[in-house]
Amino acid sequence: MDYCTELAKRGCAAKTAARSLATLSTAVKNNALMNMAAALEAGSASILKANGDDIAVGRQRGLSPALLDRLMLNEARIAAMAEGLRQIAALPDPIGEGLGLQRRPNGLEIAKVRVPLGVIGIIYEARPNVTVDAAGLCLKAGNAVILRGGSEAINSNREIIHHIAQAAYSAGIPEGAFQFIETTDRQAVNALLKLNQYLDVIIPRGGAGLIKTVVENSSVPVIETGTGVCHTFIDESADIDLAQAIAFNAKVSRPAVCNSMETLLVHQAIADKFLPGMLEQYSKAGVELRGCPAVMKYNPAVKAAADQDWATEYSDLILSVKVVGDLQAAIDHIDQYSTRHSEAIITRDYDNARRFQQAVDAAAVYVNASTRFTDGFEFGFGAEIGISTQKIHARGPMGLPELTSVKYIVNGSGQIR
CATH class of the missing domain: 3.40.309.10 (Aldehyde Dehydrogenase; Chain A, domain 2)
Incomplete structure (x- = not known):
């Protein structure tokens, strides 16, 4: 399969959606998040069935009890994921937040405000809840997202994204805002890492091997998360x-x-x-x-x-x-x-x-x-995209502010230089 062509189509769709997302009202985004939470709960039976298939395959593959625990879903964990979306809806919208305002001697007014990053690629392993957290956080921060989960949770993730994406689109979120890479072929990851034309940043969430692979092979800027010794x-x-x-x-x-x-x-x-x-x-x-x-x-x-x-x-x-x-x-x-x-x-x-x-x-x-x-929820940030161990703009639990960039809004009255 030509993954470069296929991912370019997805990237283009995400980029188009991101332009609309950047200007959506807080009310529309919050309503979509509430719809997504309800859809998760309503679809719990089919999600648990898909998760059961993943667990069965995981046992056949010899996954450790600890990794099987990360993979496993139940009614309580689905309810917790839905509650996480509702908590994201209750958080302040970072987009448009003023971070500073100054008037220069020449009369220029310069304001610094938060804006979305744009299109975020997230590569992660095992935990299906990451699908929900990533989609919810990216949506609230005005970003489109391309998700590539691990092969261990492929059935769970596919079912989850089906429910939450349709719920979000029906609430006014632009089609294409959520992209999910269904194949488990690693060549798709390699293609994603080169999607500079459409991706603004990639966030790997998983073990040291995954993070090392992404950092060493990506031509898209990377925010490292997760490895915890x-x-x-x-x-x-x-x-x-x-x-x-x-x-x-x-x-x-x-x-x-x-x-x-x-x-x-x-x-x-x-x-x-x-x-x-x-x-x-x-x-x-x-x-x-x-x-x-x-x-x-x-x-x-x-x-x-x-x-x-x-x-x-x-x-x-x-x-x-x-x-x-x-x-x-x-x-x-x-x-x-x-x-x-x-x-x-x-x-x-x-x-x-x-x-x-x-x-x-x-x-x-x-x-x-x-x-x-060390967790976004425990720190009072709501859900998180991961724990950044870098020293760039994001460090520690990555909540909504860490999924934004800044823009300078400059107002003048005819000044020239």
Whole structure:
């Protein structure tokens, strides 16, 4: 199949739709989002049937329980997706927001306002909820979107986009605003990465391999998201019970997501008190433990960690554990292996907390809380498109403002230069 020609048609349709989307009223967009939410709920039976097909194929392919959990939908998760759309509708519309106004000495008035990015390509893996979040956020921010989900969720995504796109179009959204690439052929991704004529930006959401492929092969600007080698450091002054509760949650609550902890660092002065009970909790929860020699002596279930473990995003019930000499050693380890996503310190020492937050370079740096909170909904932004780990205009949870650009509106009265 000639994917270049096919995607060019989709890109052209999206570009045309984006021009109309940019000027739509907030009321029209919000009404469409509410229609989309209702359509999801009304179509739950067919969506769950399609998801069941994906789950069955996933089991045949040997997907891990954690990845199957990411893929699985149920009534509660569909309801949560619908609620996410309603929350997006309730958020302020960023388009047209004034970001500054100045009058120059020559009388020119220069205003800075938010405008849509245009056409956004999103390449993602496994989680069907991304289809809904991406479509809703892009719509509210006035963008058309081209979606390419992973092969694991092809049936679920196809059914979801059918319901929400038709609901949006019936509410006044221009045809073509939602484009879904149904093929699982990777050649389609390669063609999408070269669609400069129509795409304004590409956002990959998934594992390190996907992001690396997109960054290295795309000629369209890329916003990187997702890769999370997240750390939690247990300082010597930490409250043991609080530290164990946070460290357990950060790994076990949902290990396949990007904000789950992959490496636990423990100050040597608290290791004897903290690690025996903590490692036992992990073992009972089915966590595979990989540790440094100092950790291995506390529990026979701990395997020796290899060098690559410290840099690995497992996305599973696997955890690397290391004893470090002091706060600076923890900061140095994080600086070497972090993907700049989310990092945490558990401590009762105010100075150490402040030093950690100042020294650690990441999108989110926590004191006495789980890294699992790095999420657009938890931060009060509504749904998100992903967690940006870059230092461009978008960093951290990417909500509506991060899906916009700016325009300067200049008003004069005959000035010439």
